[in-house]
Amino acid sequence: MNRVYRLKFILWLVVGLASAVAAARFTQGLGAITNLSDPTPWGLWVGFDVMGGVALASGGFIMTAAVYIFRLERLHGVVRPAVLTAFLGYVAVAVGLLFDLGLPWNIWHMIVFWNPHSPLFEVGWCVMLYLTVLTLELFPVPAQEFSALAKVRRILVKGRLPLVVAGIGLSTLHQSSLGSLFLIMPYRLHPLWYSPILPLLFLISAIGLGMMMVTFESHSTAWLYRRKPETEALAPLGGAARWVLLLYMATRLADLAIRGQLRYLVTPGWHMALFWLEMSVMAIVPAILFSLPRVRRTSGGQWAAAGLGVFGVVMNRIDVGGLAHLSRGNHIYLPAWTEVAISAGVVAGATLAFLFMVERFRVWEQRPADPLADPHKLPEFDRVGMTWLGVPAIAGRMVYSLGFIFAAALGLALLAPQPAASRGVDPQPVHRARGGAILWIDGNLDGFGVAFPHDRIVKRLGGDTSCVQCHHMNLPRDRASGCYECHRDMYLTSDAFQHDWHASPEGGRLACVQCHPSQPRSAAGAKPCTGCHKDLTPAGATIPVKHYRAPGYVQSMHVLCINCHVQLAKQEGKPDFARCVTCHKERRGLTDSGDTTARPDAVRGILLPAMTR
Ligand code: HEC
Numbered sequence: 134m135n136r137v138y139r140l141k142f143i144l145w146l147v148v149g150l151a152s153a154v155a156a157a158r159f160t161q162g163l164g165a166i167t168n169l170s171d172p173t174p175w176g177l178w179v180g181f182d183v184m185g186g187v188a189l190a191s192g193g194f195i196m197t198a199a200v201y202i203f204r205l206e207r208l209h210g211v212v213r214p215a216v217l218t219a220f221l222g223y224v225a226v227a228v229g230l231l232f233d234l235g236l237p238w239n240i241w242h243m244i245v246f247w248n249p250h251s252p253l254f255e256v257g258w259c260v261m262l263y264l265t266v267l268t269l270e271l272f273p274v275p276a277q278e279f280s281a282l283a284k285v286r287r288i289l290v291k292g293r294l295p296l297v298v299a300g301i302g303l304s305t306l307h308q309s310s311l312g313s314l315f316l317i318m319p320y321r322l323h324p325l326w327y328s329p330i331l332p333l334l335f336l337i338s339a340i341g342l343g344m345m346m347v348t349f350e351s352h353s354t355a356w357l358y359r360r361k362p363e364t365e366a367l368a369p370l371g372g373a374a375r376w377v378l379l380l381y382m383a384t385r386l387a388d389l390a391i392r393g394q395l396r397y398l399v400t401p402g403w404h405m406a407l408f409w410l411e412m413s414v415m416a417i418v419p420a421i422l423f424s425l426p427r428v429r430r431t432s433g434g435q436w437a438a439a440g441l442g443v444f445g446v447v448m449n450r451i452d453v454g455g456l457a458h459l460s461r462g463n464h465i466y467l468p469a470w471t472e473v474a475i476s477a478g479v480v481a482g483a484t485l486a487f488l489f490m491v492e493r494f495r496v497w498e499q500r501p502a503d504p505l506a507d508p509h510k511l512p513e514f515d516r517v518g519m520t521w522l523g524v525p526a527i528a529g530r531m532v533y534s535l536g537f538i539f540a541a542a543l544g545l546a547l548l549a550p551q552p553a554a555s556r557g558v559d560p561q562p563v564h565r566a567r568g569g570a571i572l573w574i575d576g577n578l579d580g581f582g583v584a585f586p587h588d589r590i591v592k593r594l595g596g597d598t599s600c601v602q603c604h605h606m607n608l609p610r611d612r613a614s615g616c617y618e619c620h621r622d623m624y625l626t627s628d629a630f631q632h633d634w635h636a637s638p639e640g641g642r643l644a645c646v647q648c649h650p651s652q653p654r655s656a657a658g659a660k661p662c663t664g665c666h667k668d669l670t671p672a673g674a675t676i677p678v679k680h681y682r683a684p685g686y687v688q689s690m691h692v693l694c695i696n697c698h699v700q701l702a703k704q705e706g707k708p709d710f711a712r713c714v715t716c717h718k719e720r721r722g723l724t725d726s727g728d729t730t731a732r733p734d735a736v737r738g739i740l741l742p743a744m745t746r
């Protein structure tokens with residue numbers, strides 16, 4: 134199996150997994166599949182998909198400027214792949230944005246409802262316009278293959294210069310406006326990253342990145358398709374990138390000095406470590422590598438230095454987009470695996486589109502040979518898919534689609550909805566137990582409950598003094614309140630205090646100061662409950678009350694009932710006493726009069742359907 138085939142199979146796996154996650158994103162919403170929250174509304178998708186994607190596309194404007202304006206003919210061979218990368222980069226940004234927007238179907242609003250004061254407005258328009266320009270710049274490449282499009286192609290080639298100029302204008306505007314986006318959050322971004330010249334810093338680093346990205350991509354695809362690397366032509370690009378990186382470092386350090394923030398460079402901690410790591414990877418080490426002639430002139434050296442730099446600039450964008458934000462409170466954001474899957478899926482999809490384009494159209498002077506065209510290169514029996522493969526051209530597609538479907542199925546399985554009880558979303562209010570000496574406890578009235586010999590157990594446990602063993606907390610001015618009064622939901626916790634009710638006119642009718650004698654009002658400074666409700670927790674109660682969130686009804690029953698029954702089972706040598714059937718032995722229905730009656734289908738010793746829910 135060759136490299137291209139293997140790479141494509143892996144990419145299809147990633148795309149398959151991501152498409153399952155995408156389905157969940159659009160059916161269940163952002164909350165279900167991301168770790169984003171109100172304190173951290175921007176995460177991996179903004180940092181990597183959008184800001185990283187735009188940065189990675191910078192090769193497009195650098196190369197068109199170099200070749201069509203400065204006439205550096207030597208670089209002619211890399212200009213088309215660079216424009217293609219820029220185009221796919223921007224498509225990836227647009228797709229990434231659609232995942233991140235809460236209401237993606239409203240994206241057209243910015244075309245109609247203008248808000249020119251918003252940096253996001255500029256960003257949105259730049260993406261739209263530049264994507265249009267890139268499409269027009271790229272169009273002649275596929276058009277070459279269809280004679281019917283020859284005319285359109287000729288017009289576009291003739292009108293290339295204005296397009297190139299527009300593209301460079303839009304692209305530089307956009308690279309820097311992504312920096313402007315963060316100017317509005319001076320107190321959120323750490324001072325090592327926040328700067329009034331953030332747009333300029335973004336632009337300079339994008340220029341350096343563009344050069345390195347073209348180099349990195351050229352060598353990677355040369356390796357992939359076993360083509361001859363364009364080391365000669367790319368060497369001056371490395372040399373130029375070095376100067377841009379040095380300029381970037383100088384600007385950034387000078388800016389820190391002028392703003393008087395140099396001390397943070399030596400203040401130990403997370404931000405200092407992140408800054409130095411970022412600067413080394415994106416600028417210092419690549420600049421040194423590109424200065425060494427031995428590195429600059431070999432394909433391996435170019436590839437390593439450029440790859441490092443590309444990684445570093447993307448890291449810078451992710452830092453500015455989230456990692457370098459000052460945390461408010463103790464909220465820490467880490468992307469969920471589903472967020473990573475979407476980001477990886479977008480990259481994998483763009484890479485597949487790139488490979489398709491270079492194989493199908495003349496992006497390079499020579500199209501690479503179709504890896505599937507040679508029947509001897511593929512085994513007839515595919516061990517990955519465990520299938521017999523037919524004609525090689527179809528065989529590849531079979532394996533790819535198998536990979537896609539397998540990964541999508543895996544994703545769907547991982548994202549399968551949790552049972553309602555463990556997700557805890559459907560509230561199930563509790564009803565009081567019915568009966569006299571024997572209480573029928575059936576909180577949700579589903580016929581599955583427990584006949585509880587209340588009075589017999591009270592007698593066994595010692596009569597009047599026993600109440601507090603179970604009735605551990607009571608409503609004000611009450612004794613032995615029913616459990617359902619506070620444990621109000623079958624599975625969810627409920628609030629046994631009701632803060633707002635206490636202060637409301639129709640509730641406790643209390644003024645705030647009666648409980649909060651001092652400012653600021655807080656939990657710690659509040660008057661204790663026992664200050665007003667002496668008997669809220671009766672003396673001798675063994676179930677502790679530290680805060681006022683009452684657990685679900687079933688849990689409170691099981692914790693109380695089973696604990697005592699387990700102990701009794703040991704003490705009295707009756708192991709059956711702790712088994713489920715001691716309590717769950719019959720099923721009852723409600724009659725019209727509201728009384729409970731035993732049903733003929735009462736089951737003994739078998740878990741009833743409700744139990745296995
Ligand atoms: C000492 C008594 C006791 C024992 C032993 C006991 N339970 Fe329960 N269980 C209860 C009570 C009381 C309730 C509340 C019944 C209700 O409100 O419908 C309950 C509720 C439940 C419910 C929820 C019923 C519903 O309507 O949704 C399930 C499920 C359940 N128990 C399973 C079990 C299983 C399984 C065991 C054995 C491992 C077990 N219980 C052992 C007392 C007991």
Ligand code: HEC
Nearest residue numbers: 565566590591596597599600602603604613614615616617
């Ligand atoms: C073994 C535990 C246990 C003991 C001991 C116990 N109770 Fe109960 N009691 C319960 C449970 C469980 C309920 C049903 C609560 C519900 O409806 O949610 C209940 C219900 C009641 C109710 C009905 C409440 C209502 O609003 O429907 C009263 C009254 C009551 N108990 C009084 C007492 C008194 C008085 C004592 C002491 C002499 C006592 N209980 C001892 C567990 C116990």
Ligand code: HEC
Nearest residue numbers: 603604606607614616619629678679680681683689692693
């Ligand atoms: C006035 C309100 C109130 C009433 C009435 C009440 N509880 Fe509670 N219960 C609470 C609160 C609040 C907690 C949580 C205490 C904590 O976690 O600090 C709690 C906790 C419990 C716990 C501990 C659960 C665990 O997971 O550790 C059990 C068991 C329990 N209650 C059983 C009962 C039973 C049985 C009754 C009725 C006989 C009852 N409660 C009546 C408010 C109440």
Ligand code: HEC
Nearest residue numbers: 632635636643644645646647648649654655656657659660
């Ligand atoms: C019955 C007593 C009582 C009254 C009346 C009351 N509070 Fe509270 N308050 C508390 C208690 C107890 C807490 C802590 C328990 C909690 O976190 O729910 C608290 C917590 C708070 C907190 C901190 C919430 C947090 O998340 O840390 C604020 C703010 C507050 N109260 C404001 C008010 C205001 C405003 C009023 C008047 C409208 C008021 N309270 C009336 C008892 C009271």
Ligand code: HEC
Nearest residue numbers: 608609629630640641643647648660661662664665666681
């Ligand atoms: C400043 C006095 C005061 C404090 C402190 C206070 N309460 Fe109350 N509470 C009241 C008043 C007044 C009422 C309504 C009259 C009554 O039922 O006694 C009330 C009612 C209640 C009720 C009954 C609500 C209902 O739905 O009928 C509960 C339960 C309760 N309080 C719990 C608490 C808890 C838990 C705390 C501690 C976190 C607390 N209270 C602190 C004054 C207070």
Ligand code: HEC
Nearest residue numbers: 583584585586589590593602690693694697698701715716
């Ligand atoms: C403090 C200990 C204790 C607690 C708590 C307790 N039980 Fe029991 N339970 C007993 C004792 C003791 C008996 C035996 C009564 C007798 O002598 O018949 C018993 C008997 C029973 C029986 C009759 C069993 C039979 O086969 O005769 C049922 C049903 C039962 N309990 C259910 C419950 C449920 C439901 C709860 C929770 C609401 C609960 N118990 C809480 C001690 C406890």
